[in-house]
Amino acid sequence: MQLNITTDYAIRIVVYLGMTGGFAASRDISGSMGIPYGYVLKIVRKLAAAGIVTTSTGIYGGISLNKKPGDISLLDIIQTMESTAKINRYLEKDKYCSRFATETCPVRQFYCVLQDELESKLSSITVAALLQQKKGDVS
Numbered sequence: 001m002q003l004n005i006t007t008d009y010a011i012r013i014v015v016y017l018g019m020t021g022g023f024a025a026s027r028d029i030s031g032s033m034g035i036p037y038g039y040v041l042k043i044v045r046k047l048a049a050a051g052i053v054t055t056s057t058g059i060y061g062g063i064s065l066n067k068k069p070g071d072i073s074l075l076d077i078i079q080t081m082e083s084t085a086k087i088n089r090y091l092e093k094d095k096y097c098s099r100f101a102t103e104t105c106p107v108r109q110f111y112c113v114l115q116d117e118l119e120s121k122l123s124s125i126t127v128a129a130l131l132q133q134k135k136g137d138v139s
Helices: 005-019 026-033 037-049 074-081 106-124 127-135
Strands: 053-056 062-065
Touching: 005 026, 005 037, 005 053, 005 062, 005 074, 005 127, 026 037, 026 062, 037 053, 037 074, 074 106
Parallel strands: none
Antiparallel strands: 053 062
């Protein structure tokens, strides 16, 4: 499994906003985080639609966090940016299985456990935790 580059950029944008007190201009984000300006705008639209950030226009406009850094998990950002966060097609809503054995398949059961562990870990890592880690307060 590999996250898209836009997801990595989205995480960096949200972390940057947390570092700056929750507000920044899109050009500042682009320059500071090494993210192409067009990507910043595209990503911010998705993050805003998910309620993670808000945007304001005008001379004092910019992007701000819509939640506290401790209330934004990596899972929130990943689920916003990725078309799916499931590790296997078995785990999608339609429970697709070429063998038609979704309820009894030991491989699917393993994937379910792994998916639960992954989502639990990603839910437990907040932007605030990443910011603390950057400061060296968290090992």
